[in-house]
Amino acid sequence: MKIGVIGGGQLGRMLALAGTPLGMNFAFLDPAPDACAAALGEHLRADYGDQDHLRQLADEVDLVTFEFESVPAETVAFLSQFVPVYPSAEALRIARDRWFEKSMFKDLGIPTPAFADIQSQADLDAAVVTIGLPAVLKTRTLGYDGKGQKVLRTPADVADTFAELGSVACLLEGFVPFTGEVSLIAVRGRDGETRFYPLVHNTHDNGILRLSIASTDHPLQALAEDYAGRVLKKLDYVGVLAFEYFEVDGGLKANEIAPRVHNSGHWTTEGAECSQFENHLRAVAGLPLGSTAKIGESAMLNFIGEVPAVDKVIAIDDCHLHHYGKAFKVGRKVGHATLRCVDRATLDQQIKKVEALIKT
Ligand code: AMP
Numbered sequence: 001m002k003i004g005v006i007g008g009g010q011l012g013r014m015l016a017l018a019g020t021p022l023g024m025n026f027a028f029l030d031p032a033p034d035a036c037a038a039a040l041g042e043h044l045r046a047d048y049g050d051q052d053h054l055r056q057l058a059d060e061v062d063l064v065t066f067e068f069e070s071v072p073a074e075t076v077a078f079l080s081q082f083v084p085v086y087p088s089a090e091a092l093r094i095a096r097d098r099w100f101e102k103s104m105f106k107d108l109g110i111p112t113p114a115f116a117d118i119q120s121q122a123d124l125d126a127a128v129v130t131i132g133l134p135a136v137l138k139t140r141t142l143g144y145d146g147k148g149q150k151v152l153r154t155p156a157d158v159a160d161t162f163a164e165l166g167s168v169a170c171l172l173e174g175f176v177p178f179t180g181e182v183s184l185i186a187v188r189g190r191d192g193e194t195r196f197y198p199l200v201h202n203t204h205d206n207g208i209l210r211l212s213i214a215s216t217d218h219p220l221q222a223l224a225e226d227y228a229g230r231v232l233k234k235l236d237y238v239g240v241l242a243f244e245y246f247e248v249d250g251g252l253k254a255n256e257i258a259p260r261v262h263n264s265g266h267w268t269t270e271g272a273e274c275s276q277f278e279n280h281l282r283a284v285a286g287l288p289l290g291s292t293a294k295i296g297e298s299a300m301l302n303f304i305g306e307v308p309a310v311d312k313v314i315a316i317d318d319c320h321l322h323h324y325g326k327a328f329k330v331g332r333k334v335g336h337a338t339l340r341c342v343d344r345a346t347l348d349q350q351i352k353k354v355e356a357l358i359k360t
Pocket of ligand 1: 178
């Protein structure tokens with residue numbers, strides 16, 4: 001079976017690493033000459049709107065999936081004429097736009113921060129009165145790793161901020177005084193079968209994920225699964241979907257969803273029976289889903305900007321290096337390490353050893 005992937009970054013690369021043992025081949029559509037997934041399959045180097053190359057991709061593969069959500073809607077619509085595309089155009093339309101996403105959560109009875117659609121500075125001034133400060137202004141689309149957003153703490157922060165974010169459609173959200181951030185990686189097959197991985201506790205720095213620790217018997221697991229299940233059903237979703245939640249007042253508020261494999265699920269490569277990457281491929285290919293059970297105690301640490309010396313990383317017991325083969329650049333995710341340990345105390349010790357190798 002040949003899988004077409006829109007995007008050829010590290011997520012595409014890790015999909016191919018997981019799918020190759022299942023007998024799958026891969027083709028990646030990505031305009032970047034140095035797309036790091038290209039080492040693992042065919043690289044169609046073209047823009048996402050290039051219909052000749054989209055047609056070529058559709059002709060060559062059995063199905064198409066994505067490694068990022070900001071794919072133009074026309075690209076998905078065009079491909080869907082010729083080849084099955086998972087997740088669906090509708091799932092992408094909702095997940096790529098914070099207004100559609102939060103409105104869907106609200107319709108499904110899933111708690112969210114207070115939010116308002118912002119089309120102008122006047123909208124922002126009015127919404128700040130209703131929602132109050134502090135608040136967070138985020139572009140509705142194309143934001144990632146904390147980009148395209150600003151925390152507003154004082155009235156002075158509000159003035160001219162709409163223009164500062166590019167005078168594009170935004171969402172204003174009430175600031176959530178969360179006690180923690182957790183994510184749930186879910187997978188749903190073509191037949192509707194749904195499985196969930198254990199909740200992951202995430203630590204961010206400047207909006208970029210640094211550390212994910214998989215939980216054991218998290219008290220909010222059932223609630224997180226309930227909320228996520230509503231979304232999966234509503235979207236008739238196929239594939240892996242990541243849910244990011246704020247932990248607040250002993251409950252959860254939904255932050256966002258990502259219609260793809262997710263950075264906070266990277267620990268599953270060594271830490272779960274079947275990784276998020278393999279399960280995504282199983283789901284979109286209509287194959288039986290794999291077990292989402294955790295093996296041991298697991299965590300993932302991102303390498304941002306540069307990967308520490310390989311020999312030092314792999315010298316740490318229980319540590320597995322994932323190097324994306326990307327050029328080093330400030331703020332860019334260039335690799336990660338996963339840890340899988342026998343108990344939590346050992347995991348905490350080994351996390352410290354990996355952290356000591358990361359330059360700050
Ligand atoms: P996002 O791109 O929406 O995931 O936001 C990136 C990070 O900013 C989140 O992981 C939080 O740490 C923080 N953040 C986003 N929205 C809020 C909010 N409404 N209240 C408090 N912190 C937030």
